[in-house]
Amino acid sequence: MTTATAFADENEEVSRLFRQGNLAKALERADAYLAKHSKDAQMRFQKGLILTEQNKVADASRVFASLAEDYPDMPEPYNNLAVLYASQGQYEKARSALEAALRTHPSYSTAHQNLGGIYATMASQAYDKALQLDKGKAVAQTRLSMIRNWGVQDHPRETQLALAVPVPPAPDPGKAADRTPARSAEKSLENTPSKTAARTPEHPAPANPFAAVKPASAPRNDSSDVLGAIDAWAKAWSSKDVEAYLGFYAGSFRPPKGVSRAAWEKGRRERIEKPKSIRLDITHVKVSSVDATHARVSFRQSYYSDIVRSTTGKTLEMVKSGDRWLIHQEQIGR
Known part of the structure; x- marks a missing residue:
């Protein structure tokens, strides 16, 4: 090695x-x-x-x-x-x-x-x-x-x-x-001087040692695929991409408290589109009960917008559909 x-x-x-x-x-x-x-x-x-x-x-x-x-x-x-x-x-x-x-x-x-x-x-x-x-x-x-x-x-x-x-x-x-x-x-x-103006093809910016890079050869398994789905779901929410966000919910997803799927989607769309900006931080992630098609993910979710801020625990029940992990059920708290 x-x-x-x-x-x-x-x-x-x-x-x-x-x-x-x-x-x-x-x-x-x-x-x-x-x-x-x-x-x-x-x-x-x-x-x-x-x-x-x-x-x-x-x-x-x-x-x-x-x-x-x-x-x-x-x-x-x-x-x-x-x-x-x-x-x-x-x-x-x-x-x-x-x-x-x-x-x-x-x-x-x-x-x-x-x-x-x-x-x-x-x-x-x-x-x-x-x-x-x-x-x-x-x-x-x-x-x-x-x-x-x-x-x-x-x-x-x-x-x-x-x-x-x-x-x-x-x-x-x-x-x-x-x-x-x-x-x-x-x-x-x-x-600290500004380096940007002086950078040219002959004098490029130095490589960033803190860059977000994963090795192409890094092995993947069900847990890493589930984590990737959670990251993408959070990014869609943070970027206010409503269609991408809703696309992470499986057809079998049932909203809480007897709300219809159509009413739930309308409410989520309004809550995502209304703020001028959204930031979602996901920490303390734990993946459990992973098999070929089911997983449970619990984490701490910190939500920030120009309207409201909150921090709570959340648990997502995930199902695999084709090559994607989708949300079957979500619960506040864990």
Whole structure:
């Protein structure tokens, strides 16, 4: 087995454990690998994600800060540092980190989305302060109401930002070991230059060590096919592609509470089309009872839109139709 293949297998195993919510085991495997390959970029990145999910903010921040130093041209570590700063109410630091991410990659949509959330939260705090000083300021009251209608919560520390979560495996581990930090993470936040304009066919952008790539030779089984179906279902929902979303429900699907299929589809269409934007995060995924044509998938679902936000457990009963896994039944909670 080659070094690259061994890395891909180990990275996939850590990713699988993370998706299933087995964070302690995932961290143990990541640490064991990094003990031998301390400079590996993607495994370090995965460790940062695991620590974030465990709410070990200081440890996760050190991991992403180190990656930002080693890879100053990549936006993902800066983005995730910003998420951690915001979780602690450090919005100025979060803004600086996101601006650093956008200097390296001006079209990075996740950072743009997060920066908008940070600006809205900071504006909400400013108008709140104005009202505390003078409760009669009608303009401040109106603008604060508008901001909160956009989705900023009354408690700014609950501001929801999107983590960059790439899918492994990583590139050749030997390449990461050759990278030398050019500056400290704190200085990088202020001084990261824009590389986009200077990139030409003769000087292409560097390969992203955090890219979402799976090996073509990676083996597949029923569990990975089911997970692929869940990912595609969530992406269709997040992108407001109603037809694709409804297409993931089997003909045998029966809506809850005696609602007809036609009425259910109409209601789902309205709920998907009404918000201006939707984001769906799926974590702690567990696949069980897999046979040739049936599977049960449970997970934690976090839903964000400009209208409502919610987090809940969900269980899907899946059936295989041809070469596709479709939803036969869904239940809230697990």
